[in-house]
Amino acid sequence: MKSSKSVQDYLKRVYELTEGGAPANTNDLARELNVKPASVTGMIQKLAAQKPPLVQYQKHQGVTLTPSGRRAALEVIRHHRLLETWLVQTLGYAWDEVHEEAERLEHVISEDLERRIDAALGHPTHDPHGDPIPSADLKIPPDDSIPLSALKSNRSAVVQRVASQDAALLRHLDQLGLVPGVQIAAGERSPFDNNLVVVVKKKTRVLGLSVTSKIFVKENN
Amino acid sequence: MKSSKSVQDYLKRVYELTEGGAPANTNDLARELNVKPASVTGMIQKLAAQKPPLVQYQKHQGVTLTPSGRRAALEVIRHHRLLETWLVQTLGYAWDEVHEEAERLEHVISEDLERRIDAALGHPTHDPHGDPIPSADLKIPPDDSIPLSALKSNRSAVVQRVASQDAALLRHLDQLGLVPGVQIAAGERSPFDNNLVVVVKKKTRVLGLSVTSKIFVKENN
DNA sequence: ATTATTTTTTAGCCTTGCCTAAAATATTCT
């Protein structure tokens, strides 16, 4: 049976919060879902009680996804990222404008529409932010990028991904040309505040840690 | 405040059922909405109690839309018809495949997306079935078509609209070439069963009342 | 004009998913 919008949202957030390996905790989920912690406990208990269970859960020990839960989460994420790509490529949306729209559409599109969008776009592997789009069989391509904040001085790299849905930040980066696919070079790094000098499209910029930690790059050769 | 999917569905059905002028009754609404009559009564009472009320309602006398309710209904219908047009024109859907998809999408698209689709399609006035698309200010173009079943013998006309969402019927009509825009000519009519001989694209067909009553045409000059 | 039948409404209940307040458990600090 198809899960509700709420359930899909919970699974998606658990997926995101457990990408680092550690289980997700109630408070973080509550914050991400704009819901009270007590509500999270309630929902998590239901998800863990389903047959088959969608999450693994022991009280006071956080939540992880079961294989079923992970599949359901990836299905939603595939919808989301295909939709974002589609809105940008066919309706001229900017990359900072598509998140909320996709957030609503992702829960209602059919598998048929999913396939048609996928085909119309030529089976894209990454969305406008550079996030990988799970394939039809829900595989995710491995990610070997590193945060720009970890790039060594005097090395060059290609921007792979911008891990933010903050519209203001995205517009700012777009302005600077800091979008997926772009070639950059790292210069001096301040040891005090971690500010980094970066050359993008012949222009020299200084970026703070709050920015460089969200830009993921792949070092050249 | 934006109304829920349920409320939008109720308003849309009331709109459709009252197009003939008469108020809609509980049973018809229940059937259209796949809900029990008792549930309809409950919801209608809530809609009539809102400030401003969305429906006009007196017990045992059926339901009509207030101006606010009508506006809300037309907004949803605009979404639905723009979406159907979009799916057909940009993703290669057939006209019998789009109804259910649009039925779910219509409730979640933003006004921004509505505008972008409208613009991308060149502000279409009719959907793939020939139904009029309410304009941005929710006006509906007047309809001067008549059912094919009422077309006089030996007159020719242009198909304007096919008033059905039955996929099998739509596929059949598509086969026959009986789609909006097509030129047809009426021949003999059987006085017993109302079967009508029609010439479409040089081919002669005999159509029953269940078909001719759903095809709306405009007689040539 | 009563009775019978159909239609509509009321009454009471259920599920989902959220809330607040209180209780229980963990964690941190001295």
Add this chain to the structure above:
DNA sequence: AGAATATTTTAGGCAAGGCTAAAAAATAAT
């Protein structure tokens, strides 16, 4: 360790939107 603090869970409620069963109203039939 024990107290103070922070986090998490339980308990009890609420609103939306369905349902069934019973009551009431309208319509039809004798």
